[in-house]
Amino acid sequence: MVEPKIKKWSYFTAFILPCLVLYLLFFITPFFRGIGISLTNWDGLTQKVPMTLGKEEFELKILSRIEKQSDADYVMSVYYLDENDNSYHRRAINGMKKYRLERIIRKTKYEPDAYRFVGLENYKKIFTGKSGGNFYPHTTKLQKYNKSSDLPGSIPRRTFEKEIARRLPKDSEDSALIKKAYSYSEASDSYRLSKEYDEFEITTPLWELAEVLVTKTVSESDIDSFVRNLKVIALGQDTYSIRKAAVDFIHLHSISDGSRDTVLSVADGMLEAGKLKIALSDNWVVKQRNMGVVGFTLFFAFFSVIGINVVAFALALALDTGLHGQKILRTVFFLPNVLSMIIVALIWNMLFVQLLPALTGVEKWISDPNKTPWLLVVVAVWQGAGYYMIVYLAGLQNIPTEIIEAAKIDGATGWQRFRFITLPMMIPALTISLFLTIANALKSFDLMYAMVGPTGYATGTVPLVYDIYFQAYSMKESGMATAKAMVLFLAIVLVTGIQLFLMKRKEVEA
Known part of the structure; x- marks a missing residue:
């Protein structure tokens, strides 16, 4: 009886005790220190003393x-x-x-001013939506045209009808002006700008006089400066100022009577073009739904967890059939998991930025708010499915062949064998795979950091961990960032705890 006790204590001293010490030093102590920091307004630099x-x-x-x-x-x-x-x-x-x-x-x-105790103030801001405008799902207004830019020569039909014509106030001056300036062209299936509002067409007569004018008192640079000045004045819609600019130009360069009308006509045309710019800028505004940090985190976690586990399970089932060359295929499917997520992100980023636009003719992929969330899910599934395929494959190979053969003899179909034998006996593997994929998805950082970076706030593709990083190191709000980290920790514990509880019950029932 003495020897077993000595062995137990020696095992405890050699293995368990060091683990407990390390656990205390590297988890318990930082965790409680984090709780303390989350109750402050710490900027990440200022020290307590x-x-x-x-x-x-x-x-x-x-x-x-x-x-x-x-x-x-x-x-x-x-x-x-x-x-x-x-x-x-x-x-x-x-x-x-x-x-x-x-x-x-x-x-x-x-x-110190940047390390004060604020109590639960950070947590109140998080749960009341005051921790940042991009934290929760929200609607933003996106201005598709800026009046300081040149007027678009053509607008695709679907874009014009959906984003402009449908939103124009009925019987308004802006509505009449825009519909007059843009007419539908069946050949190009787009709305094209009328020549009388095209700045290039408006200024063409002035440039046609360039050879005559240049030989006298005005240079090409003078004409170019005059046109630029007219564009700026036209946005102010001041008829007097634009006419005065034209008259001053005529007098300054002693332009002859035959050319004066051309200069005044150009000024009037630029004034009308400026009026159209203002109308288009005011009315070409679309509402855009932004998932925010919380919304995207849940979106990414939900679809990546489902995608990874479904693809991994399907690959495992395929490889478990005795497929020829399954060892090579297993290695091929597992290889993406060996790569660093940063490398994976750079490879896929190159595909989205260079290859796909060239193949499909669609320029925006990773920068399109409607596509980016799904593309990130695709990359995560591609990179993670191989690892969980191995987990599911190990679970499939642990199912006794005698049970499968007995079911075949009894006349059970392939679907019946899968539903009543394979799936119930795969629940332990499914439990651990779901636990790991949920936790990893909620903690995802490196993929978004490498593929979208800070621009993810505009496309609504910033996960909670990246938001915590950005707030701590860029915005210098480490107290608030730590509070968000604590909320994320509790969320992961709660979600994975519920998942483990439900799956363990399924294991018992199975």
Whole structure:
């Protein structure tokens, strides 16, 4: 009886105890420290104890509030007064010395402006939608045309009718103007701009006079500057100013009577084109549904989990049939999982940016808000299915062949064998695969970081982990970011806990 106890304690000391210590150091301690940070407004840089503080502020807010002389002596041993800038500077300290200093200063109730205790304020902002405009699903207005740009020469029929004509106020001046300026062309299946509003056509008569004008008092650069000036003035819709600019141009360059009418006509035409620009800019605005950080995280988790597990299970079933060359196929399907997600993202990014536009003629793929979420799911499924295929394949090969053969003898069809034998006996493999894919999908970061980056906020493809990273390191709001991380942790624990509970019950029933 003595020897087994010694063995148990030796196993505990050699294996279990080091694991517990490491678990305490690298999970429990950072976790509770994270809870503390989430209750502050920390910017990620400011320390609890100041590195530098003005002499008056240091003596008033810290030294004067220390009760014990030993603590005051310790603080003064750490800080020294620099006479040059009249401020106290902290010497480099670590470990228990730093914790002692933090404990002393905490008793003085001193808090740096960028490291103050705010309680549950961060969590309140998260759950009330005040943590950022892109956090929850929302609707945004996207202006498809900017009045400072040239007028589009043609607009595809579906785009014009859906995004412009359908939204124009009935019997309005803008509606009449836009419908007058753009007419349908059956040949190109688009609405084309009328020549009387085309700035190139409007200014052509002026350029046709260039040879005559250049030989006299005006250069080509003068004409170009004049046209640019007219474009700017036309956006202000000031008839007097644009006519005055034309008259000034005529007088400045002593343009003859025969050319004056041309200059004035160009000015009037640019004024009308400016009016059309303003009307198009005001009315070509579309509402766009943005999933936000939370919406995209749930979207990506749901479809990637389903896609990965369905594809992996299907591949496992195919390879379990004794297919010729299954070892080679197994290696081929598993290879994407060996690649780093950053490399995978770069490969697919090249396909979406260069290859697919060339093959399909569709230019926007990864930058299209309607396509990007689905493309990211496709890449995640392609990269992850191979690993879970191995898990499912191992589960299929553990099913006793005697049961399958007995079912065949009894006349069970392939679907019946799958439904009543294979699927119930695959529940343990399904449990672990669902657990891992759900947790990984909710924590997804590197794929979105490499493929969309910060532009993901515009396309609505920023997962929660990337939002936490961006808020902590770019926006310098580490307190809020840590609070979001805590919320994500609890969400993962809750979702995976429910999934494990339900699947374990299925295992028992099976």
